[in-house]
Amino acid sequence: MGKDSRARVLADHQAMAIGRNIRVSPRKLNLVAQQIRGKKVDRALNELTFSEKRIARDVKKVLQSAIANAENNHDLDVDDLVVSQASVGKNLVMKRFHARARGNSGGVEKFFSQITIVVEEKREAEKKEAKPEAKAEAAPKKAPAKKPAAKKPAAKKSGKEKA
Numbered sequence: 001m002g003k004d005s006r007a008r009v010l011a012d013h014q015a016m017a018i019g020r021n022i023r024v025s026p027r028k029l030n031l032v033a034q035q036i037r038g039k040k041v042d043r044a045l046n047e048l049t050f051s052e053k054r055i056a057r058d059v060k061k062v063l064q065s066a067i068a069n070a071e072n073n074h075d076l077d078v079d080d081l082v083v084s085q086a087s088v089g090k091n092l093v094m095k096r097f098h099a100r101a102r103g104n105s106g107g108v109e110k111f112f113s114q115i116t117i118v119v120e121e122k123r124e125a126e127k128k129e130a131k132p133e134a135k136a137e138a139a140p141k142k143a144p145a146k147k148p149a150a151k152k153p154a155a156k157k158s159g160k161e162k163a
Contacts, residue, residue: 017116022058026113032059035051036063096109
């Protein structure tokens with residue numbers, strides 16, 4: 001009884017974590033997300049730990065959650081994990097007002113955002129093996145084509161032609 005489980009969105013060598021309702025604008029959060037995209041997990045954690053941005057603590061929690069999901073739910077090796085995606089999106093907006101002169105008001109919007117971090121297992125041995133194979137599969141090099149000989153400019157014809 002009950003619903004069937006949802007089909008898995010990610011590949012078998014990937015794991016994901018989502019942080020919702022993070023109290024910072026998406027634009028500021030994306031600056032921190034850019035720092036960790038494409039990096040190994042241990043290096044990304046170091047950068048978030050020593051970042052001066054306040055929001056880096058929340059991003060670090062989400063990254064640690066993604067690592068834990070990879071290890072516990074999908075049996076991936078933590079040492080081979082890489083941050084393959086770190087996407088940022090909008091969430092709710094609190095609308096407040098600020099009292100202004102002569103009974104007027106100014107609108108204040110307080111933005112919330114969310115971050116989705118996907119970690120992927122990439123083994124070093126696979127990377128090293130893949131590079132030589134790619135070179136072997138490449139087509140054999142052709143000899144460089146020779147440039148056609150430049151045409152000599154025709155001699156200007158004068159009134160008298162030489163025989």
